[in-house]
Amino acid sequence: MSVLEPLALWGLLCLPLLVIFYLFRPDPRRRGSTSYFLWKAAAPESAGGTFANRFQNNPLFWLQLLFLLLMLLFLARLSTPWVSQRPTTNRVILMIDRSASMAAQGSFESARTKALDAVDDLLGMSLTGSRAEVMLIAVDSEPRVLVPFTQDESTLVQALQNLEPAELADGLDQMGPFVRSLIKAHRAKIWIFGDHLPESLRVAGVQYSSVAGQADDNVGVVSFSVRPPDPERGWPRPFVYARVENFSSSAQQRLVRIEKVKPDKPEMAEATVLEKPLLLPAGSGQTLVESISAARFEVDQPTLFRLTVLPLPGQEPDALRADDAAYTVVAPFREEEIVVATTEQVNAGFLLRAIAASSDVKVVQLSDYLKKSGTAPLNLLIAPAGFRLPSGLKTRSLFTLAPPPREGTAKVESLSEVSVDTPLVGDSGIEWTRQKVQVTSVEPLKEGETVLLRSATAPALSLSGLTRGVPTLHWRFPLEYSSLPLSSGLPVVVGRFLDNYSRHSGVPYPGSLSAGQSSPRPNGQNWRGKLFFKPLTSGGRELEVAESAVVVSVPERAGVYELRGANEVQPVAVNLFSYAESRLPRDLEDRDFGEPGEVVEEKATQSSIQYKELGWPLLLMAFLILVLETVVFLKRGRP
């Protein structure tokens, strides 16, 4: 409590006047009454015998005293200090969803228009003295502040006009804590422009403006690859593997078209490889596995192929077209020459014989290999225990054999680790293991018998079966390593592999892949050297990948990119699929969850000590006392 006008307290001197008035008031009225004896019993005796007693039992005196005191305090401007909780400015955060689904049916354009209108409403009438501050945030898989709090309308308008939808997943579901912290920290109201509003964002301080379209006919390509022929597995022709998903709640029919395109002009189709209608059940999809003549995919260099899902004649195009096309790169079909070298000390035991007998494997003496190929990486070296690798020899795997078996029995005791800097993926894309393998001594193989070369962790080499008495050698990899078979032309995954959103596929990049010590499999997570993604389909910026990057950044747009290494340039297809985005529930209603008052009251962002005058409460109390005094006066008569 503070008194802002202490001089007014001089008015306290008038209080004695009231006391004196009551002390010197006239004597009570005197009257003779025959019914004196009745009056004596009917009314209490007055205590007004002495001066002091005149103040007792006289509520009028005390009410008047209180009234005077209140008026004095009012004139003295009694005030109380308080901490101001009032925000200094009105703050509004415009949050625009620009995820892939916003590309459907012009949703993003609607959101942009609404946001521009909001900016105009908040800042356009500057002459009215509006103090609103506006922040602009674009949200896809992550929030990005485009314009911090500003009152400059032109900055906001320009940022909104430059904003484009991104083909990224919608991250609004995870934005709850972020939005609440925004409201709390900035004492701001958040206007969200999007096609859906998750439960976590339905909090006080949020206003949702729906721009969702109502169409329900979305289909999308979720997988597309071309597998080269593999005679060993009985695939003499290349395979097209594609999966088209129907995200809508009704059956859809589409036309699937595979085209060969030029990397520098992807919009131009060189040739149509396949065209086929597909009937897609509601909420499900169809897998397309087509064996196609190798002549259609025969290329002399890595070449782009595009899969497009087209509406049938007379059909409306998809509302969400981000996933209506997918690209893949097909490398020239080449047979892999797998070279297994042996040293002179190694007898042609069972293992060697088996390897030598398998197809596509060339077994050479190490001395011959060194003379012929020089420093080219060797796939497998079988050497006796204690053998020292010649300097300059790069070997992907080393089988260390036990001492020469007696009576024609060979035994592999261990598989040594190769040198760290040896690339794990060969020219054909085959990935070689660096795991230790314990080879058992089982010979001779009987017909139909399979022997697994045991390993602590897969993958491993295996021998399987005998065909006309000749064993066949296979490299086997567990399924969790890749959904695609290992063969030459294996797509290299440079982004998040088997992510629920995106997959980037391309051709292996010779010499550019390197193994990290603890890198997660499968292949291609760690890159050595600088790589650049140069969009070919939508001209613009290059994406530089840091040298030490563990996971290559994902380009924002689907399309064909140029993967540029030290010496070579290869096309890379980047396809974006998102189950979550495609199945997003649309929210068509605008919502307002109230002012952020409750949230922001927890903590004031700006507080200052101010004085709040108690004038009105004092006046009100004085008035009430005056009314009370009147009532008492009417009841009791004159004081």
Place this chain on the structure above:
Amino acid sequence: MLLDRKLVSLLRRMTIVPEKVRQRRSSGPGAHLSKGLGQSMDFSEYRPYQPGDDLRALDWKVYGRTDRLYTKLYVPEQEETVCFLLDTSLSMVEKWAALKTVVLGLANVVLGQGDRVSVMPLENSSLKDVKGVAPSRGRSSLSMVSRYLNSTEPAGLTPLTESLTGAAGKLRRRSHLVVISDFLRPDAGLAGLNQLRYRRHRMSLIQLLSPQERDPGRAMSPGEWELFDPEAEEGEASVRLDVGRRSFDRYLELLDQHNQSLRDFCRTSGAVFVSATSDLDPIRFFSEELRKAGLLA
């Protein structure tokens, strides 16, 4: 003092209700007035039987002869003396005019029906003429009563109980006593009234209050008052009171209790009690209130 002609005309048609009949009237439904139905042994005349007549008054011999019922009427026992006992204390000053009207009106009725009237002031040291008016009959008595009332000015103190007790001693002959006072004494003079009752006097109590006494809000406002008893000696009784709205209600409640004690006395002693204010309407008072109380018919 002359009474209003209209009032006189009214009073001529009225009589004092005989005590026995009054008692029967008050005994319940079926009671009725029978003119000249006296209780003396002197036969007056026959009258055809009317429902409600005392069956004891039927003449069975006449019935035997004529086969018709006749009631025997008797001459009233004897003439009655109506004595007005007047409170002449200082508190009656403002009520004196009303008192005179009441006394003259009733005297008019009494004398009109051939009875005697007397006036006796209650004991008052300040009075000059303490004898009052001796019992007398005839119209001339009315002027004597009037003269007395006009010549008397209320003053001083009348100790109600003592003066009524004194009157009881003086009135040897059984009479109809009409006591007119405000009865505003703590004991309402009941002890003195009992003395009169023991002497078998017929009694009628007429209470005259000033309008201020009946409705104190007319003269007093809430606040502090110093009240004193005007009949007490100077400075003897005075009290300072905080009079509020509730005090008025409480006063009326106490006044009602006070009057209730008088009513109770009258009920047990067969007396009449009438309370009126000094601004009374004489016509209404005689024609309604006294008739309703059973004093006049």
